[in-house]
Each structure stands twice: as C-alpha cells, then as structure tokens.
Amino acid sequence: MQQDELAFMARITAGMTHELRNVLAVIGESAGLMEDVLAMTGTDPSQSRERFGRITSQILQHVERGIRLTAGLNYFAHTPEKRAAMLDVNKLLEQFVVVTTWFGREKKVSIAARQNNGFPIVESDALKVQMLIFRTLEAVVSLAPAVRSIELSASTSEGGVSISMKLGGQSDDLSGWGSAIREGATWSRVEESAAAVGARVQIDGAGQRVELAFWPVRQNGTK
Amino acid sequence: MPDRWKVLLVDDEEDFAAALAERLRLRGIVVDTAFDGETALQKLVAYNPEVVVLDVMMPGIGGLAVLQHIKAQKPETQVILLTGKGSTRDGIEGMRLGAYDYLVKPVQIDELIGKLKEAAGASEAATSSMTKE
Numbered sequence: 301m302q303q304d305e306l307a308f309m310a311r312i313t314a315g316m317t318h319e320l321r322n323v324l325a326v327i328g329e330s331a332g333l334m335e336d337v338l339a340m341t342g343t344d345p346s347q348s349r350e351r352f353g354r355i356t357s358q359i360l361q362h363v364e365r366g367i368r369l370t371a372g373l374n375y376f377a378h379t380p381e382k383r384a385a386m387l388d389v390n391k392l393l394e395q396f397v398v399v400t401t402w403f404g405r406e407k408k409v410s411i412a413a414r415q416n417n418g419f420p421i422v423e424s425d426a427l428k429v430q431m432l433i434f435r436t437l438e439a440v441v442s443l444a445p446a447v448r449s450i451e452l453s454a455s456t457s458e459g460g461v462s463i464s465m466k467l468g469g470q471s472d473d474l475s476g477w478g479s480a481i482r483e484g485a486t487w488s489r490v491e492e493s494a495a496a497v498g499a500r501v502q503i504d505g506a507g508q509r510v511e512l513a514f515w516p517v518r519q520n521g522t523k
Numbered sequence: 524m525p526d527r528w529k530v531l532l533v534d535d536e537e538d539f540a541a542a543l544a545e546r547l548r549l550r551g552i553v554v555d556t557a558f559d560g561e562t563a564l565q566k567l568v569a570y571n572p573e574v575v576v577l578d579v580m581m582p583g584i585g586g587l588a589v590l591q592h593i594k595a596q597k598p599e600t601q602v603i604l605l606t607g608k609g610s611t612r613d614g615i616e617g618m619r620l621g622a623y624d625y626l627v628k629p630v631q632i633d634e635l636i637g638k639l640k641e642a643a644g645a646s647e648a649a650t651s652s653m654t655k656e
Contacts, residue, residue: 318580322536325629329542332632336549358538405535408582 301380308431309380315402316373323366330359372398382426389420389454389461396430397452400437404450407441410468414453420461422514424497432493433463436501436510439486444507446470465510528643529553531572533563533589534605535581539628546632552639560584564592572600573646574623574639579606579613587617594621599649601642605630 301309334355341347375395393413404411422429433452441447449468454461494501499514530552534540537558544554555570557563560583563575575593579586590602604617604625614625623642626635 321628322539326536326539326542328629329539329546333542333546333549336546340549355542358542362538406580406582 305427305431308434309427312376312399312434313373316369316376316399319402320366320369323362323369326362327359330355330362368398369401379427379430384423385426387422387424387426387429389422389463390415392426392429393452393454393463396433400434403437409441409447410449411437412449412451414451416453416455418456420454420456422461428493428497432490432497432499432512435490435493436465436512439490440465440467440510442486460513463512467508467510527553528573528646529555529570530639531555531557531563531566531570531575533557533560533575533581534578535559536578547636550636552636560586560589563589567593567597567600574642575600575602576635576639577602577604579604579617587613587620590617590620590622599646599653601646603638603642
C-alpha cells in the first residue's frame, strides 16, 4: 500500500473511532444515569417510568448509530481488497457517507448520499476512488467555506459513470469559488487522485455542483 | 471552595453532555451545558462558571481555541479538558495552554467529581489571589 493510501486509511479510521467512542460515551452516561435514578428512587417504578423510557430510547438510538458506524468501518476496512473490482457505486457512496460522518461534523457540513434509479457499476480501485471523493470533499469544504451541505449521488450517462456532489449553502457565497481554486495545491491533490483512477473532475459555472466523471459503465453487470 | 460552585459542560455530543449534566445535578452540582465553542464563550460571561469541562474535538471553534479564550478572558476559571482521542497529545497541549487537567472519554463519574472539586478550589484560590493584588 502506498504512503498516501495508508495516511488516508489512518485518517478515516481515527475519525470513525472517535465517533464510536462518542457513541459509547453516550451509552455509558445514559446507563450510569439509569443506575443513579434507580439508586435514588428505589424500586418504585412510578417515580422513574417516564425518565427510564426516555433514557432507554436514547440508548437504543445510539446503539443503532454504533451499528451503522461499525458496518461502515467494516466496509471501509475491506476496501484494500477491492483494488480492481466491480464496484457498486451506490453502495460505495452509502458507506462513504457513514465513514465521513465525523468529517461533516467537524466542518459543520451535512454530507448525505442520494440513491438514484439505475445500477452504476464500475471496475476500479475502491480505495483510490474513496480517496478521490474524500479529497474532493476536503477541497470543496476548505475552498468554499459557505458550503453547508453536500449531497452525493451516482448516475450513468454517455457511456460512463458520474458521481455528483451537489453543494448547498447561500448561492451568492458559493458562486465563483470554482474558478478561483484551480491554481491551488489543494485542488492539484484532487486532480492527482482523479488521474490515478482515470477520472475527470468538473465544477459547474455557478459553483454549486462538482462532477467526478469516469469509468466504462456496466449496467447490471454487462458492458 | 465556594459553597455553590458552577460548572459549564461543553460538548458537541449533545446526548452525552445532557446525560452527564443530569448525573452531576443528581449529586447536587450546579451545571449548565453548551454544545459548541461559540455558545460556551457566551455563557462564560453570562453564567460565570468556576469550572469548565471542555471537549477538545468540536466543530467550529475547537476545544483548545476555546481554552485559550477562557484563559485570556477569565484566567481564574479552571478548565478540565475531555479528550475523545486515544492520544494524550491534545491533553498535554491543553495543559501547556493553561488547562487545570484533562480526562479521557468516557470518564468515570467519581473521578470527574473529584477533579471538579479540586478545580473549583483552585478557581477560588486564583480569585482570592487576584482580589488581594
């Protein structure tokens, strides 16, 4: 594995384990709170029923969150096994959003995946593709600080697959960033990553959408 | 140590902060919460806590930057950092910037309360030494 790939995996894993620690911290404090309430009110259920219901529901929500995070982390951990694999891009985006939850939180940007109709499948390197998407996200967030939401979706068109990043925020603040960034080192890292998987990166004129276009498309497993 | 010292608990993980605050209140400690650095700095003035329990990793103004603001504005306020990272690097950096101590999440409630009491005492000592000057 190359140095930049290792660094990328380490970064994602560190962010995810931080999220998981937060989940466990919430569950731990909630369980501790139940213990405290029980110790205070004894065995009389009428005094603590409503409180227990609220705390239990909170614990269950965070257990669900933990399950989603571990599933995402597991998918990500197997990424290096898919160096020349048929990738289900919808599935990849769905899991990518999970493993970058921490990044969105850190940057105050909501990152979501929208499932389009169709079945975009590509043959590529899953790790490098995710590196490209992540570097693009990083670049967009750092170069266009007005961005508040990013919606990822995949589609097939004109013999290729395209991953679209729809940027949300104040449109006046978003316009113009795209033309200003191409000179910087941040964007050259994106272009390096794109070149590594034969992709092309395009920013629309209004600065509200970034497209990663690449790969020969395969519909339902056929060319 | 003042009889009714106040704690400000700052963490962007809202459910964590709310549950921990409730546990502290059940033990008679006066607590308020803030879920980001900007709100914490507003409450520093309005709520005037003796001790701030501060998560290091937060969106917007991060914990270490909030710590620096607190020490510049109200040096007598004691700050206990909570770090969610496996590394103690942020905690050590925080101590260098004037934090009273740091704890690694998840925290043991008794350990936290012990630290809060010590920090409240240190805050009172710092306040009275500033008054004498």
